[in-house]
Amino acid sequence: MRKEKEYVVIAILGILVIFLASNSSWSAKKIAATNWTGHINNCNNRDLKVDPQSQVRVVENSARPSGKNSGRVIELKPSFSIGDEPASFFFKYPFDIKLNSRGDIFVLDEEQILHFDSSGNFLRNYFKKGQGPGEMQYVTNIGIDGENLVAFDPYPRKVCRFDFRGHLLAEIKINELPTWSSLVHINGSSYYFVSTHFPDTGGKFIRVDNPNHFQVYDENARRLQELATFPVSGWAISQGGARGMLETTKLRVIPYRKNQFVISHTEDYLLKIFDVEKKEVVVAFKRKYKKIKIPEVQRTTAWVGVNGQRYTYNATHYNDILQVLVVGDLIWALTSTVDKNKGLLVDVFNEEGKYVDCFYLKFPFELKPRPSGLGMSMALDYEGKILVATVKNPDETFSLKKFLL
Numbered sequence: 101m102r103k104e105k106e107y108v109v110i111a112i113l114g115i116l117v118i119f120l121a122s123n124s125s126w127s128a129k130k131i132a133a134t135n136w137t138g139h140i141n142n143c144n145n146r147d148l149k150v151d152p153q154s155q156v157r158v159v160e161n162s163a164r165p166s167g168k169n170s171g172r173v174i175e176l177k178p179s180f181s182i183g184d185e186p187a188s189f190f191f192k193y194p195f196d197i198k199l200n201s202r203g204d205i206f207v208l209d210e211e212q213i214l215h216f217d218s219s220g221n222f223l224r225n226y227f228k229k230g231q232g233p234g235e236m237q238y239v240t241n242i243g244i245d246g247e248n249l250v251a252f253d254p255y256p257r258k259v260c261r262f263d264f265r266g267h268l269l270a271e272i273k274i275n276e277l278p279t280w281s282s283l284v285h286i287n288g289s290s291y292y293f294v295s296t297h298f299p300d301t302g303g304k305f306i307r308v309d310n311p312n313h314f315q316v317y318d319e320n321a322r323r324l325q326e327l328a329t330f331p332v333s334g335w336a337i338s339q340g341g342a343r344g345m346l347e348t349t350k351l352r353v354i355p356y357r358k359n360q361f362v363i364s365h366t367e368d369y370l371l372k373i374f375d376v377e378k379k380e381v382v383v384a385f386k387r388k389y390k391k392i393k394i395p396e397v398q399r400t401t402a403w404v405g406v407n408g409q410r411y412t413y414n415a416t417h418y419n420d421i422l423q424v425l426v427v428g429d430l431i432w433a434l435t436s437t438v439d440k441n442k443g444l445l446v447d448v449f450n451e452e453g454k455y456v457d458c459f460y461l462k463f464p465f466e467l468k469p470r471p472s473g474l475g476m477s478m479a480l481d482y483e484g485k486i487l488v489a490t491v492k493n494p495d496e497t498f499s500l501k502k503f504l505l
Contacts, residue, residue: 156380158370161387161455165448173442173460176487176503180220183499188222189214191498194490197477200244204264205479205488207500208242213251215264220502224266226251234260234268241283250291252283259283259291274317276324281315284353285361289319292361294351298336298343305337305411312351312365316376327379330365335413337406344404346413349472354424357451362424362431367472369420371433371449385453391417392436394471415471422474427484430456434474438467444474464503465491 164170184190189212196208203218213226226249228235236253243250248269249262257277261270278295285292295313309331317324334347352364356373363372363381369389372381394416403412418436425432429451437445443462450456468475478489487503 156372156382156384159383159385159453161385161449161453163388165455165458167448167457170458171460173462174505175443175462176464176505178464179486179502179504181499181501182216182220182222183493183497185222189225191490191500194498194500195477196242197479197488197490197500198242198244198249199479199481199486199488200247200249200264201482203481203486205500205502206242206244206249207477207490208239208251211238213239213242213249215249215266216500220500226262226266231256233271234262236260243283243286245286245288250283250286254279254281257281272319274324276317277315278313285355291317291319292353293317294353296332298338298345301336301338303337303339305335308334308336308345310334310336310345310347314353314361314374327376328374328381330363332365333367335411337404337411339407342406344406344411346402346404346411347472348413348415349419352424354426356426356431357429362426364421364424364433367417367419369433371421371424371431371453373451373453383451383453385449385455387447387455389420389435391420392438393417398468417471418469419472422469422472423478425478425480427480428482430484432480432484434461436469438469443467 192210192212194207194209198206200206205216207214211227211229215223215226217223227239229237231237236251237255238253239251240254241252247264249264251260253260257274259272259274260268262268277293278297281293281295283291284294293315295315296310299308299310301308311329312332313329314327315324316327330351332347332351333349334345336345337343349365349367354362356362359376361374361376363374364370369386370384371386372384374380375382399414399416401412401414403410420436421433422436423434425434431449433447433449435445435447439445439460442460444460444467446459446461447455448457476489476491478487480487485505487505489501491499491501493499
């Protein structure tokens with residue numbers, strides 16, 4: 101079962117035991133890594149490439165946007181809330197959510213791809229476990245391409261394309277994909293992926309810049325092409341065949357304008373716009389931002405066990421940017437600043453990377469961010485008028501909620 105964690109934990113090529121910090125049955129030696137604030141130490145990895153933003157000027161924005169109405173509060177107005185429907189589905193751990201042009205909602209959960217209409221009525225579950233046509237072992241990503249739902253199963257490395265009535269239209273096997281790959285976008289015959297390779301740390305638990313490769317698969321040409329590499333920081337250990345890693349941030353690749361993506365891959369305040377045709381970052385931008393400390397009572401320990409030893413990491417600060425959304429030509433950076441009375445601070449940038457607006461998004465429930473994310477999946481419609489999210493309730497169950505902005 102997929103379990104809720106503070107960080108992404110990757111384990112490959114050997115015995116890797118992963119527990120929660122509260123597990124008292126583990127008796128191995130504990131090796132701790134303190135929160136790191138200096139320059140990232142590169143591991144020996146022959147696949148490491150120059151970050152494509154290195155030749156791009158970074159737009160340095162001030163702490164305040166240019167908009168006159170900045171700092172306002174936008175309250176989310178509840179439209180509906182959906183809990184478990186025993187006859188049809190149970191929310192286990194929903195971890196991805198998508199909207200189509202009609203406002204239908206698609207929720208990816210463990211062994212479930214749940215389809216709801218815009219009013220919240222349950223329509224179907226696309227997931228069928230197996231190895232036959234349209235059947236899947238474990239789906240890690242879903243996406244919307246026009247009038248189709250696309251699901252990615254990484255272990256047979258196949259993509260299944262369905263219409264919105266649940267009928268299988270096509271199934272594509274992409275054997276060229278690396279083992280650890282995620283589907284981030286689909287545009288016709290072009291399938292965009294992010295893949296990672298495990299770093300060689302020489303038996304040490306060290307801070308690494310792990311290359312994440314942005315790739316596109318052309319279905320017609322049957323060719324996988326690398327577009328760029330973005331480093332993602334984390335703590336890693338490799339000892340013989342046993343390996344483990346704790347990522348301290350996430351690579352986010354968000355579809356933007358035609359042939360462009362918004363990229364976020366650092367703990368610090370930095371965004372980039374990547375152009376697929378040019379295969380380069382066309383603009384990088386940031387603003388002055390004060391890092392937010394994680395309250396002591398909310399700090400948790402992330403750890404991995406390798407060869408009988410436990411390796412831990414304790415974050416003391418949130419990532420500056422916890423989520424990125426796109427509304428038309430505007431880029432919303434959902435920051436780690438949370439005001440109890442106003443809500444979550446959202447910064448707004450234009451296509452030139454200029455800081456043009458900010459506002460507080462007030463949720464009708466208490467936000468509990470994690471070090472590298474908001475702790476819930478969400479999707480926004482293209483006009484920025486509807487937001488849907490999967491929210492964890494006080495009783496540990498989940499609900500699908502729709503809000504109007």
